[in-house]
Each structure stands twice: as C-alpha cells, then as structure tokens.
Amino acid sequence: MAFVLEKLDDMKVIYETAKKVYKRELAVSAAVKELSPKTAAKESSLQMYFNIYSCMRSGKTYKMGTSEAFTQFLLEQILQDEGEEAFKLALTAVKGNAVYRKSKNNAQPGLQRACINAIKKSGLSIDYTSIPVSDLTESTRISILTSDLDKLKASINLPNAGYAKTIMEMLEKHQVLTEEEISLLTDRAYCSQNFNSSFPMLKAIEPNLTVEEQIKDSYGRNRYYGSTYTLLGRQFVFTSQLYGLGNSPTTRDNRAPFLKWLLDRFATAEVTIETDKISTEGGEEEVTIKEKVDAIKSYIAARGFNYEGDLIENFYLSLKSKPFVILAGTSGTGKTRLVKLFAEAIGAKMQLVPVRPDWSDSSDLFGHNDLSGKFHPGAIIDFIKQAEWDKSTPHFLCLDEMNLARVEYYLSDFLSIIETRDRKENGAIETDALIDASYFQSQSAREKYGKVYIPENLYVIGTVNMDETTFPFSKKVLDRANTIEFSFVNLLSRVAVDGQVAAQKLDNSFLKTDYLYLQECDDEDFIDTICFNLEELNQILVKANLHVGYRVRDEISFYMMSNKKAKLLDFDVAFDHEIMQKIFPRIQGSSVAIKNVLSELFAKCAGDYSGFAGATAYEQMNSYLESKTCKYPNSAKKIAFMMRRYEEDGFTSYWL
Numbered sequence: 098m099a100f101v102l103e104k105l106d107d108m109k110v111i112y113e114t115a116k117k118v119y120k121r122e123l124a125v126s127a128a129v130k131e132l133s134p135k136t137a138a139k140e141s142s143l144q145m146y147f148n149i150y151s152c153m154r155s156g157k158t159y160k161m162g163t164s165e166a167f168t169q170f171l172l173e174q175i176l177q178d179e180g181e182e183a184f185k186l187a188l189t190a191v192k193g194n195a196v197y198r199k200s201k202n203n204a205q206p207g208l209q210r211a212c213i214n215a216i217k218k219s220g221l222s223i224d225y226t227s228i229p230v231s232d233l234t235e236s237t238r239i240s241i242l243t244s245d246l247d248k249l250k251a252s253i254n255l256p257n258a259g260y261a262k263t264i265m266e267m268l269e270k271h272q273v274l275t276e277e278e279i280s281l282l283t284d285r286a287y288c289s290q291n292f293n294s295s296f297p298m299l300k301a302i303e304p305n306l307t308v309e310e311q312i313k314d315s316y317g318r319n320r321y322y323g324s325t326y327t328l329l330g331r332q333f334v335f336t337s338q339l340y341g342l343g344n345s346p347t348t349r350d351n352r353a354p355f356l357k358w359l360l361d362r363f364a365t366a367e368v369t370i371e372t373d374k375i376s377t378e379g380g381e382e383e384v385t386i387k388e389k390v391d392a393i394k395s396y397i398a399a400r401g402f403n404y405e406g407d408l409i410e411n412f413y414l415s416l417k418s419k420p421f422v423i424l425a426g427t428s429g430t431g432k433t434r435l436v437k438l439f440a441e442a443i444g445a446k447m448q449l450v451p452v453r454p455d456w457s458d459s460s461d462l463f464g465h466n467d468l469s470g471k472f473h474p475g476a477i478i479d480f481i482k483q484a485e486w487d488k489s490t491p492h493f494l495c496l497d498e499m500n501l502a503r504v505e506y507y508l509s510d511f512l513s514i515i516e517t518r519d520r521k522e523n524g525a526i527e528t529d530a531l532i533d534a535s536y537f538q539s540q541s542a543r544e545k546y547g548k549v550y551i552p553e554n555l556y557v558i559g560t561v562n563m564d565e566t567t568f569p570f571s572k573k574v575l576d577r578a579n580t581i582e583f584s585f586v587n588l589l590s591r592v593a594v595d596g597q598v599a600a601q602k603l604d605n606s607f608l609k610t611d612y613l614y615l616q617e618c619d620d621e622d623f624i625d626t627i628c629f630n631l632e633e634l635n636q637i638l639v640k641a642n643l644h645v646g647y648r649v650r651d652e653i654s655f656y657m658m659s660n661k662k663a664k665l666l667d668f669d670v671a672f673d674h675e676i677m678q679k680i681f682p683r684i685q686g687s688s689v690a691i692k693n694v695l696s697e698l699f700a701k702c703a704g705d706y707s708g709f710a711g712a713t714a715y716e717q718m719n720s721y722l723e724s725k726t727c728k729y730p731n732s733a734k735k736i737a738f739m740m741r742r743y744e745e746d747g748f749t750s751y752w753l
Contacts, residue, residue: 104304108170110135111143115150116178130606137619140662142327154179156186158193158230162272164330165207172215181221188212188223193230198275207276245270246363253356258322260352261335264359265326272328273362279328291358294351295338296320302332308622312337323622386663389443392601396442399598402431408581410665411674412439415579416608417663418656420556421515423499423570425563425752426583432560436495444602445491445556448480452499456507463510463532464546470538478546481531484555488525489604492555499559500567504574512577515551516648520613526553554605563752572683576648579656579678611662612655623661627654630672634680637697641690649679673729676702681735685750692743699736702729715741 114132117123123131125147129140138146145161152159153171168191176184195208209225216223245267252263268274274282281287282299292298300321302311312321312334321334341350394409412435415422424432433449440447453461464475477494484492496508505512510531517529527550534547559578561567570580611617618624631650638644653675660671684691692714699718704727718737727733735751743749 105170107136107138108167111138111146112150112171112174115147118147119151119154139327142330153187153190154183156189158197159190160194160197162194162198162205162329165211167330168208169211169215172211173218176215176219184215184219184221185223185228188216188225188228189230192225192228196230205276246360249356249360249363253353257337257339257352260339261322261337262324264356265324265333265335267363268328268359269326271363274328276329278362279331279333283333288351292351292355293349294336294355296336298336298355299328299333300336302334308334323625324620386607387665389601389603389607390663390665392598393439393442396598396600397435397438400438402434402438404431404435407666407670408435409439411581413608414656414660414663414665414671414674415581415678416556416558417610417659418612419577419579419610419652420551420553420608421558421578422556423559423561423574423578423580424583425561425580428562430583432583433495433497436493436558436560440491440493442600443491443607444600445493446483446487447493447495448477449495449497450476451497452501452507454501456502459507459510461507466536466538472537472539472542472546474546478531478549481549481551481555482546484552485549488552488554490554491603491605491608492552494555494557496557496559498562498567500561500563500570503568504559505571508574511551511557512573515577518551518613526610526613527551553609556608569750569752570682575679575682576646579652579675580682581678610655610659612658615651615654618654618658620658620661623658624654627657627672634676634698634701637694637701638680638683640697641684641686641688641694643683643694645680645683653679669728673702673731676729676732677735681732681739682751684739685748685752687743687748691749692740695736695740695743695749699733699740702732702736703727713744715744 110132114123114128118125118128125144128147129143132138132143133140136143146163146167149159149161149163150171153175172184172187172191175187191208191212195205195212198205198208212228213225216225248263249267252260255263279299283297283301285297288294288297300311302308302325308323308325312319312323314320320336320338322337323334325332325334327333339352341352390410390413393413394404397404397409412422424435426432437447437449439445450462456462460475462475463478464473466472480492480494484490499508514528514531518526519528520526529550530547531549531551532546534543537543537547563569615624628650631645631653635644653672656675657668657671660666661668665671666674684694696714703718703721703725715737718733718740721727722730722733722737739749739751
C-alpha cells in the first residue's frame with residue numbers, strides 16, 4: 098500500500114515518536130528505525146516531520162511542507178498534550194510557514210485553513226490575523242544547487258524512464274510545487290492543453306489501493322511508472338506516456354514543454370532546503386550516510402592514499418549488502434591498507450590474519466582437538482567471540498593473501514554458515530553455530546566455543562593477488578562475495594600530516610545490512626528494474642553456461658537498494674560496479690562460446706555497439722571505447738581487455 102500521510106494511525110505514531118525526538122528521549126536514527134515497520138513513510142519524510150514538530154514546539158518559522166490534514170492534527174495534539182501556550186507557539190510556526198511560502202509565490206492556503214480549523218475546535222479566543230510571525234529558524238540553508246538544476250535540464254536527453262525519475266527526485270527533494278500547481282498536473286485537460294500530453298503528468302496514489310492497480314488504465318495497460326514520490330505529504334506517480342525523444346513527431350512532444358514549465362517554477366520559487374540538525378542522545382548531531390562516507394574519504398586521503406573515484410562508496414555498499422568482500426589486484430595497490438584505514442576511520446576493531454599456503458581445512462581458522470581431546474583455538478575464533486561481546490562495534494577480519502591456499506578448502510565452513518544468516522525477533526542477525534557443540538571433548542571448550550556464530554558486526558575482507566603463485570576462486574566463493582578489483586594507483590598523491598582529519602566513532606548500524614531476503618526490499622518497481630537488467634545479462638551468459646542464480650540476484654538487489662537509500666551513486670554507476678563484482682569474475686575459458694558471450698556482453702554494456710568490419714574484435718571494441726560514451730564504462734573496458742587476451746592467448750579470464 099502506498100503511503101499517504103492522511104491516515105490517523107500514521108499521524109499518531111509519527112507524532113508520538115516526534116515528541117520523543119524533541120525531548121531527546123530518542124535519537125533521530127533510532128526514531129527512524131523504530132517507525133520503519135509501522136509506516137511506509139520514507140526516511141527523509143520522517144526526518145522532515147520531526148523537524149516540523151520541533152519548530153512548532155518552539156514557535157519558529159520553518160520552510161518544510163506537509164499536508165493540511167497532518168498540520169491540523171499536530172496543532173490539535175499539541176494543544177491537548179502541552180496546553181494553550183504551546184498551542185499558540187505552534188500556530189506562530191505554521192503561520193510563519195504560510196507567510197514565507199506566500200512571499201515566494203508558493204502560497205499554501207491549506208496552512209491557514211489548518212490553523213483556523215484548529216482554533217475553532219479549541220474554543221479559544223484567538224484571531225488568526227493577530228498571530229505573530231517569527232523569523233526563519235537559525236539553520237543552515239542550502240540553495241538549490243547548480244548541479245541539481247543542471248541535472249534537471251539534462252534530463253531532456255535521457256530515455257523516458259530516466260527523465261521521469263530525475264524530475265520526480267528533484268521535485269521530492271526541493272518541494273517547489275504548491276498544492277494548486279500539483280492539482281493542475283493531475284488535471285487531464287490542463288496537461289493536454291499546456292503540455293500536449295494524453296495523460297495527466299502526475300497521479301495521486303490513493304491509500305486503499307495498491308500502486309500496481311492505480312498505474313493502469315481501464316484496459317489494464319500501464320500508463321504511469323510504479324515508483325512513488327512524496328510531494329507535500331502525499332504520494333504521486335509520473336506518467337510513462339512520454340513523447341519527444343526521437344519516438345514521435347515533435348508536434349507530439351510533451352517532455353520539453355513540461356520541463357520548461359517546471360524550470361520556471363524552480364527559478365521563481367527560490368527554494369531552499371532545511372538542514373536543521375535535531376540533537377540526538379549525547380548532544381551529537383545526526384548526519385547522513387553520504388556525509389559519513391565523505392568523512393571516511395577525507396580521513397583516508399589525509400593519510401596519503403588516493404583511491405580511485407567512488408571506490409570508498411563501492412566498498413561501503415559491498416560491506417552493507419553482505420559482510421564478505423574480496424579486494425583483488427596487483428601487489429602494493431593498497432588493498433590491505435584500505436581495510437586498515439577504513440576501520441580506523443569509523444572506529445572499528447580489526448584483526449589481520451596472514452593466510453598460510455598449507456591451510457587445507459577450517460581447523461586453522463576455528464580450532465581443533467588434539468589427541469588428548471584438548472581444544473586449540475584457531476586464528477580467528479577468539480576475535481569472533483570478541484565481536485559477539487561488543488555488538489555495537491564493527492569488527493573487520495582481514496584475511497591477507499587469502500588465495501595462497503585454496504579458499505574453498507579452509508573457508509568452506511564459513512562460506513556455508515554465512516548462508517544461514519537470519520533475523521531474530523529482536524532484530525539481530527545471527528547464523529548457525531560455527532562449530533557443532535558435539536565436536537568439543539572438554540566441557541570448558543564446549544561452554545566457551547560451543548555456541549559461537551557469525552555475529553552481525555563481523556565483516557570478513559580478503560585481499561588477493563591474482564598471479565601464478567596463487568589459486569583461482571571457485572564459483573562457490575565468487576557467488577558469496579563482492580569482488581572489487583584494484584588496478585588504479587596515483588603515485589603523485591601528497592602525504593598529508595597524520596591526524597589532520599579525525600576519525601569517527603560509528604556504531605554497527607552504519608554497516609549492518611538492511612536486507613536478508615528479497616521480499617524485505619520495499620520498492621518493488623526498483624527491484625523489478627534490477628531483475629529485468631539481470632535477466633538480460635543472464636540470457637547472454639547462459640550460452641556459455643555462465644549464468645547466475647538467485648543468490649547473485651538477491652545480493653545485487655541488496656547492494657542497489659542500499660545505494661538508493663544512501664543516495665551515494667547513480668543507478669548505472671552502481672549497477673556497473675555489480676556487473677564487475679558479481680558476474681564477470683565467473684567468466685573464463687577458451688571456447689568460441691566465451692568469445693561470443695564477450696561480444697554480446699560488450700554490446701549490452703556499451704549501449705549500441707555493432708562492431709566494425711576489417712578489424713579484430715578487440716580493435717573494434719577499443720575504437721568504440723575511444724569514440725563513444727558507454728552505459729557501463731568499467732564493464733565495457735574490462736570486456737575489451739578480456740577479448741584482447743582471448744585473441745592473443747586463446748584463453749581469457751577476468752583476472753589479470
């Protein structure tokens with residue numbers, strides 16, 4: 098069911114939580130987590146509601162917007178719970194919001210109605226016109242970024258789905274539209290006259306029907322995209338019936354006139370974003386995931402390591418989607434150092450375990466019984482116990498040079514046990530026991546280690562060099578990990594003064610996965626898009642018996658959902674990483690089928706590649722890469738490299 102903040106139950110639960118946040122009884126992050134199972138409101142919306150309540154309690158003018166119904170509900174509840182003086186302060190805040198919006202040609206008559214109706218129900222002798230207006234809240238305000246406006250303008254060149262997504266994300270982020278303007282965009286006659294559109298540009302989602310039911314016409318055909326966006330506290334979808342990008346005569350163009358209309362609203366509204374920080378427990382300020390990741394990047398850079406592009410974001414998302422990551426690349430590219438610096442940057446504990454070539458089973462890691470029955474702990478069992486005792490702190494277990502021995506031999510128990518992860522009633526994620534209790538012959542060992550499991554705050558990161566001295570990975574290993582390749586080194590980076598940037602102290606909620614099962618992903622349309630793209634790739638891979646299964650599908654979906662929630666990377670950039678990390682490492686061989694698969698995959702990743710006569714496949718691909726922009730550039734470059742190896746050596750693989 099789509100979320101619309103007009104249901105009384107939703108209002109009540111948000112209101113009660115907002116009171117706790119205001120009184121500093123509950124941190125913002127904890128409040129969002131508490132509300133998530135109880136309402137379909139997005140995290141950003143919940144934070145906005147907390148801000149609005151805080152401003153109303155203090156009588157401060159605010160700039161955020163919500164529905165008339167919720168505004169009136171807040172006013173009435175504040176009067177009931179806090180008394181007349183608090184009610185007057187709340188009226189001052191709401192009127193201030195109404196006056197501010199009117200001054201920006203963004204009048205909201207519903208705000209005045211909410212105040213007047215609340216006053217009438219109160220029975221108090223208060224004249225709306227006499228209510229004072231306070232100055233705007235003393236908060237950090239960010240004008241609409243030039244980059245956002247540029248992104249909005251550039252949407253005209255995107256395919257229809259990208260165009261719609263960009264527009265709605267900007268509308269949700271900046272809230273520039275008035276209620277009257279939203280009404281116009283839901284009116285078929287207005288949209289037909291002004292935009293040459295067959296359908297209204299927006300459609301409001303009713304709370305008692307599913308989104309899937311409401312995006313179809315009377316013939317069962319989809320007329321709107323399924324992703325919902327919040328505007329003034331209500332949920333809307335955007336029409337999929339778009340024309341003008343080479344798919345119809347320009348006379349039928351409804352994309353350009355609507356975008357021009359929209360840009361006019363952005364230009365005149367002079368909208369700013371509220372970034373008021375609500376104090377959390379301990380007096381600290383709540384910060385976004387992106388801000389935390391940026392702080393990690395600054396910490397690492399201050400220590401003289403310049404990792405390529407969005408590698409840090411990718412590493413974070415990989416850990417977030419599943420606590421098993423492999424860092425692969427040539428020696429000296431900073432793989433182990435990345436693990437160490439990332440752990441330092443967030444206040445995590447770390448243990449470095451050098452892998453020995455003679456490891457052949459899990460006993461070297463977990464432990465074994467000697468001939469007398471005494472149990473000897475392995476290299477990591479006590480570190481895992483430490484993680485169990487301190488569940489709020491992330492624990493990084495770094496297996497250095499992990500493929501000096503066969504990974505599927507010594508790590509087989511871990512690879513199996515990690516697939517038993519399950520969410521308990523208290524929300525904690527646990528696995529089955531690493532060592533069956535019956536294995537221990539002594540009572541003391543059984544009591545100490547008999548119930549050891551992989552806790553939710555344990556993250557296993559392996560570093561590998563792929564050369565003639567190491568073992569390749571089996572599909573069992575590759576399917577269970579994100580494999581990040583290191584190939585970039587910037588030797589010109591200056592080494593900053595150590596300590597220039599302070600480390601953060603982040604609890605495990607920063608890295609703990611949000612998803613264990615695909616059904617836990619609450620954006621069905623987003624997941625459908627991912628699955629559609631994966632199925633297209635799988636249809637190519639199956640021709641060489643390289644197709645992926647449900648585990649890979651789920652873990653890619655978790656990565657993409659985590660990215661969407663954190664707003665770190667564009668969709669195509671994130672998906673490009675996952676193609677490289679979850680699909681391509683499986684590819685190797687010398688058959689003609691491998692070459693054909695590489696050619697088809699390149700066409701998929703490049704966009705519209707069709708090859709050039711009179712050249713080798715690699716030369717064709719390289720010419721395309723030098724002259725065109727690819728949909729998935731990293732993946733396309735990797736395929737070209739693999740094709741060169743195939744044509745030169747008669748064999749190819751993902752690894753250098």
